[in-house]
Ligand SMILES: Nc1ncnc2c1ncn2[C@@H]1O[C@H](COP(=O)(O)OP(=O)(O)OP(=O)(O)O)[C@@H](O)[C@H]1O
């Protein structure tokens with residue numbers, strides 16, 4: 001069986017600057033896969049290309065075996081890939097509820113309300129203040145809403161770009177627990193994290209991106225044990 | 238006192254027209270950051286579309302029956318305005334979606350000249366002002382000593398009702414949410430599965446329908462139209478949108494009423510009279526912008542990445 005998502009020899013440039021160079025990796029259905037790498041390694045660029053906001057200069061992205069790298073972003077979401085972007089990117093002048101409704105924009109089934117309740121159960125602060133403007137929430141609360149919003153489209157593949165950014169250790173743990181739960185519910189996860197230790201511990205597979213290319217790959221726990229990873233990303237050695 | 242009240246009535250009538258046009262400026266700016274200078278001409282073609290319908294489509298026998306004629310003309314004006322606006326969006330603006338801002342702006346100016354000239358050349362008799370039918374809705378309502386023309390009252394009521402409906406639509410409907418999301422953060426809106434082309438087309442369409450309706454009601458009220466009405470009212474409407482805070486629905490309409498009132502009051506009471514009423518509109522605009530650069534109801538900051 002082909003992987004759920006396959007990125008093959010992907011290169012992406014901003015004008016003359018090549019931000020991603022010949023990256024390849026794949027995500028099997030049901031797995032949690034992490035991309036780790038230093039600042040500016042090209043992780044965000046990779047996710048933005050998968051979700052259709054950027055066009056690759058070379059290479060391809062296959063989702064369920066079909067090329068998607070020429071599709072529009074809204075079509076890619078509709079086909080089952082949700083992207084919780086770096087820096088949250090909430091609609092700050094809209095309420096919590098409206099942000100969640102926008103997450104479910106492409107759905108027209110009857111389960112939307114129940115899924116919204118699920119987000120409120122997961123993050124009670126959102127439920128209590130569902131009529132408040134998203135822009136008024138704290139950074140951590142906004143991150144919860146961003147994740148909740150991405151869940152609302154019921155994606156096959158959920159891409160999270162630094163979901164623990166700006167969160168307290170307790171909230172970070174809560175987010176990682178949530179990611180595990182989502183996996184148990186059948187959602188496949190592609191995770192980008194600065195917090196390499198926590199991310200790899202959680203992941204079925206990890207890829208290290210360095211200066212735009214994939215340099216190391218392996219099961220999450222193996223990468224955690226790798227001397228080079230420990231030296232570069234866990235501040236050891 | 239009577240004169241003042243009477244002028245206030247005229248101010249509100251002008252304000253209703255200007256406000257309806259201003260909605261299109263403000264909505265389009267909100268979603269694509271384009272000052273659509275051709276929008277005044279969309280108002281003008283709406284009026285001409287309705288006149289053409291009256292002249293050549295509506296049968297003689299029912300021309301005098303206002304409750305048939307007027308709705309038909311309003312619908313015709315709205316449709317003509319919308320179709321032309323969508324053609325312009327598709328052919329002139331969409332290819333420039335990612336171009337530097339100046340390109341679509343200059344294009345809009347060119348489109349506005351082209352539209353005006355097209356009507357001048359192809360609409361029979363449009364080289365001079367044309368009479369606009371009025372027989373079916375005449376007379377005034379007397380309120381004490383002041384007179385409210387029925388056509389004027391219609392403009393005010395329609396402007397207020399359409400603005401309220403638009404607000405409700407944008408604030409509560411799914412497409413309204415999509416429009417707001419696209420205006421706030423286009424990339425993230427796409428990540429929600431929103432097709433930006435569709436929301437942009439819808440925005441242009443709504444703005445054009447409102448301008449077309451305004452054009453028809455303006456014609457019915459003033460009783461003649463010319464190819465110049467778009468420029469003049471378009472400038473007022475653009476000013477109203479900036480005054481109210483560009484991007485704000487309620488600001489555009491309130492800005493429209495403010496401009497209507499300033500123009501009529503200044504024309505009556507200020508030195509220079511109607512010769513200088515334009516000047517006072519811009520004096521008010523500048524005075525407001527000095528203290529509130531974002532306009533009366535504008536957002537203080539536009540968070541855009
Ligand atoms: N809009 C842009 N225009 C030009 N260059 C960009 C743009 N966005 C990112 N870059 C460059 O592309 C490279 C990769 O950036 P990217 O944001 O993908 O890195 P990242 O791995 O997500 O980093 P971080 O961990 O800091 O989020 C960097 O060198 C960055 O400066």
Ligand SMILES: [Mg+2]
Pocket residue numbers: 043044045086161
């Ligand atoms: Mg990043």
